[in-house]
Amino acid sequence: MTGLPAISDSVFGSDAMRAEKRMVAANSVLAAVAITSLKVFVGVTTGSLGILSEAAHSGLDLIAAVITLISVRLSDKPADADHQYGHEKVENFSAFIETGLLLLTCVVIVYEAVKRLFFHHVHIEPSLAAFLVLFFSMAVDFWRSRALGRIANKYDSQALQADALHFSTDIWSSGVVALGLGLVILGRRLHSQWLIDADPIAALFVAGVIVFVSSRLARRTIDALLDRGPADARNRIIAALHSVEGLLEVDRVRIRRAGNRYFADVSVGLARNVTFQRSGQVADEVTNTVYRILPNTDVVVRSVPRAAIAENIFDRVRAVATRHNLNVHDVSVQDLDGRLHVEQHLEMDEQLPLKQAHDRVTNMEAEIRGENPEIASILTHIESEPATIEPGTRVERDAQLEDRLKTIAAEFPEILDTHDIKVKQVRDRVYVSCHCTFADELPLSRVHDLSTALESRFKQEAPELFRVLIHPEPSTDNRR
Template identity: 55%
Template sequence: MVTSATARTEKRSVALASVLAAVVMTALKLAAGLLTGSLGILSDAAHSALDLAGAALTWLSVSISDKPADEEHTYGHEKIENVSAFVETFLMVASSVWITTEAVIRIFYHPVVLRFTLWPAGVLVLSIVVDTWRSRRLRAVAARHGSSALEADAMHFASDIWSSAAVLAGLVAAWVGAHFGIGWLRLADPIAAIAVSGLIVRFAWRLAWRTVEALVDAIPAETRHRMLVEVQKIDGVLSVDKARMRRSGNSHFADLTISLSRQLTFQKTEELVREATEAVRRVLPGADVVIHPVPRAGGAESIFDKVRAVASRNNVMLHDVSIQSLGGKLHVEQHIEVNERLALREAHDFVRRIEDEIRQELPQVTSVLTHIESEPATIEEPVMAQLDRELEQHLRNAATQLPEVIDIHEVAVGRVGDKLQLSCHCTLPDELTMQRVHEVITALEDRFKLEAPEVQRVLIHPEPATDNHHH
């Protein structure tokens, strides 16, 4: 895996090599153009001079773009590469306008007689070889690290290959015309210059289109579609409500809002968010992903689920919910735990608001009856009491009256202040339904309290027979 430090070094070194190559080629082309008087070579020299400015800008931009995010640039500095690429398009268009203007003047107003020597042709051949090498190298590094600036430079130098070839062809044609007395071939050099100008405009347009898309955060529709498909495939994601993506240099950012069932726990929601993040990164490797989960009512929610959802929204503990159909209308009974320090008036008003929400969300419910219970808000510090044999015996006597109870064990008696409490484990058949388990446990508690009314709290933990190691 390529580290960020390695990527920075490689990008800067290839950009610097491009600058040095541009310096050498600009100087050679300028000398050849002045020696021969060829507008084609001079236009290519001007193009190379702009290449030099663009290469220097690229080197500067890749040096800045790798700086980490700060308070003013929270997404980092990689957008500078897109800005650099966009500026290069103006340099290319400016050179094209100058070359075309000079060519028209030479064709219609002030023809120039060329001075032919061999070494300008050698310069052009060398230019083609150098541009081919650096264009391929820049394109490879740009693809490896997702650098817009290096990609723009590679495209720019690719245009140099064709422009140098066109100038060489024009120079050869002009020499042929002068040698064999073919007058119209004297126009080959400025025509070649116009051809170079056209190539420059073509490459500039392609580069401008791509950089503008990057600067306005355009993302290919296919990429966004693949990302949505990956996220929507996750079991538990109801829908993707919003999906935004942007690219800054070689970094991608994704911001999604997904709908999840409001019945899910925080832990399950976190798990689904993690899966959604991984799904996005399968499409955009290494992307910075932000997922916003939104609770929604699922299509398969029962009336019981909807009632519990109202309680969950109000952050209260709800249990023992029952719903009866009376004359075609529904009646809800429920137990809600509230802070033990609340005054009755506060608790009553709070519960009434919950009841109103249930009736508003479920119009078929005509009445709601709530049993208000206190939820402990203090940490108890029980004083361990010696095991009370008499209380344990009362509990076992009560258990013998229930045929489903297989065993009672781990009986513990304690005191909290002046109140007695008792806890125990109760073994029941594996196949017993939870509804019946609740009925048996409630009956055992009621029978025990008849024999031991002094016990204020009873906690009975049911467990299956296969898990009983005390019987």
């Protein structure tokens, strides 16, 4: 992944995150133990199915809290050789297990409620202790859901979000059970059988709440386990990527989630003559674009070479050369009687034997003609590409040579002045470099022609010169 801070350095991979997640999960386990124990005791002493169903629900919450604590600890482990994408999926799997336990509890509650309503009536003795336990559990559940929800939202933890959702629904279900017990008391005073049967009805309502919560949790959990991407994120990423400079097309965007992290595979099309370094820069921009939409994402970018719509004959020639890992320059194309004739300069390793170099050039030329049937001929000037640093000595300033060169430059009216003339000697060869000033608006092609002509004139007047290098400067940036 390029262009992003390492996950271990971000808030999502910090020690503080791990400590907070583990602390809130451990506190949730302790609270679940206390509440479940109280509900079981009061439910058994009162015979209330509503409280017993709540105790079963709380017992399930205890199991879920333990699973959450274990999953949080496991998911924080870094990636290893056997789990290259990390262990974050453990959170999603634990949420899946919690969903199954919730549904199993619903089956038991519905079975007992139907049996008490229609087949086996159980006498219920509501007590003050029952109400106190229910109200106490509601207060604890409120505290737990707030604490879990805060950390879950802060670190986008699905396991903690599942626990927070459980405990927030416990508040409502406990309230319904308390209401059911109150209706039982009222029914006995009013001698109303349907009010007396309010307790199993309340239990059915609790089961309905659990089913509702389970369906939401199951959907999110299954989506994560089946690698469903976040809603609308893919379309937003594709739309944002179209603004990245140099990108021709977006071939594919795939997103998967593991715990609180996302993994994105992005395949993009770049112009086929783009340099490898520029390709890396575009990949960084793509990565940063994805990161702005989905923070904490591990992004892998694959760049695919594409022929641009506006590609001309020069681009196509250079594209083939690049594919052969060859560097061409000074490409010129002439149109003679409707057929194109290409001339180009090609740099190759100076240590390469001529036969091997010629064979590589021949293969490249054949491929260029194969992709461009309108080309009738190709002439390639093979140059040696220096691969060694040659020791040289600076020659003392030769005022006479400088005057001769300036006199020659004066023959070209478009060359405004010549300055910074330097002479070096390398292996008994004389190298000359100078700066020439041209008008700002002069086309680069004309500047190149003038520089080439000046180099030729220098060598005519001073045959001892082996190489002449002319650096052109605009008149407004003349740094004499």
